[in-house]
Amino acid sequence: MARPREFDETAAVESAMQAFWDRGYEATSTQDLCRATGLGRSSVYNAFTSKRALFRRALAHYTTRELGKRKAILDGPGTAAERLTAVLDTVIEAGLGNRGCLVVNTLAELGLPNDEVGAALRSDTAQNLAMFAECAREGVLDGSLRDGLDPADVAEFLLSTISGLRVMGRRGSSREALHTVADLALSAILAH
C-alpha cells in the first residue's frame, strides 16, 4: 500500500554492526553509519529511529549470531570437554582479528547502561552462563569434567576465561599465547 524499501534491513544492520565493531559506539558517527550501510540519513532514521536504536539492533544481531554458533558447538557431538575445547578454539581464532568481541568492547566502553543496551548485555551474559552450565553438567555426568564441580561455577569460569582471551587478543597476544591460556584454564576443569 506504499513505497517499498530499496534496501535490505538485515544487511544494513550487519553493515552497521561492522562499523560499531571497528570503531566502538561513541567513535562511530551517524555519517559513518550512512557510509557503511550505503543509506542516506533519512533512510537510516526512518528505519531505525536513532543511533542508539540502530546500535541495539546491531548488538542483537551480533549476540544472536555468536550465541547460535556457540550453541551449535555445545549441542554437537563429543564429550563436554571436547565441545568446550572447541568453543575456546573458535574464541582464539576470532580473537586474532584484533577487533575483540563486540560485547566485551561494549561492556568496557559503556558498562551496563540503564536502557535496552544494558538489558541486552545482561541477557547475553545470562544466556552464555546457562549454556555453559548445561554443558558443564553434562561434562560431570559423562566424566570428561572433574568430579564434584558446580556447573554454575564452571560456567562463570568459562565466561571469564573467554572474556580474558578476548582482552588478551586486543593486547596483541599471539595464537600460541592464547592457546596456552586456554589450555591452562581447561586443565582446571577437565577430568585428570
Next chain:
Amino acid sequence: MARPREFDETAAVESAMQAFWDRGYEATSTQDLCRATGLGRSSVYNAFTSKRALFRRALAHYTTRELGKRKAILDGPGTAAERLTAVLDTVIEAGLGNRGCLVVNTLAELGLPNDEVGAALRSDTAQNLAMFAECAREGVLDGSLRDGLDPADVAEFLLSTISGLRVMGRRGSSREALHTVADLALSAILAH
C-alpha cells in the same frame, strides 16, 4: 621568573583520570575535563596540549599507581601462591566498583592505537607479564606452584584471568562469583 601555576598538575591529572575512567575516552569531553579538574580551557590546553595528551598522562598515572600496588604485593612476604592469591583478591575487590579497569576499558574501546597511548598499553602489558613471570618462577622454586610450569605461560594465564575478572565485574558479577573464578584459575597453577 613568571606567574606561577594556581593548580597542582598531579591533582589535575588524577581528576582527569577519574573522568576518563567513569565515561571512557570518547565520551569524555574537554568540558567534562575542565569541570573535573576545576580548570579553565586555557589552563588545560596550556598545561597538557590536547585531550589525547592529557589522556596519555592520566593513563600513565593509572598504570604507574596500579603496577606499584601490584608490585608491592608480589615483592612482599609469603609464598608465590599466597602473593598471587592476594593480587587476585585486590582485583576482585576493585572490580566490584563497577567501572572496571581503565587499561582494559581503553583496550576495548580504542584497541592498540598507533601512538603513545598504544605504546603505553603495550608497555603495561609487558610489565605485568614480566612481574607475574618472575613471581611464577619463584613459585616453582618455593614449591607453591605446580612443578614443570613455564613462568611465561603462567604470566599470560594470570593476566588473562585478571582481564576476565575485570570484564566479569563490568557484567555485574557478584563478589562470590568472582571468587569462584579466581579459585578455579588458581587451582590450575597451584601445587596440588
Next chain:
DNA sequence: CGAGTTTTGAACTGACCGATACACAACCAA
C-alpha cells in the same frame, strides 16, 4: 618600581554531532 614571562578567563573558531523538515519520488489499492 617596571620589564619580561607565564597563567588565566572569556569569547570565539570552524567542523562535526545527532536529529529533523520538507519536497518529491515511488509504490499500492481502488
Next chain:
DNA sequence: TTGGTTGTGTATCGGTCAGTTCAAAACTCG
C-alpha cells in the same frame, strides 16, 4: 488515474566538539 502512504535526497537544525586567540592578571627578577 487517483488518493493515500511510505521511502528517499537535500538542506538544515541547534548544539557541542576539540582547540585557538587575546588581553588582562599575576608573578619573578632586576
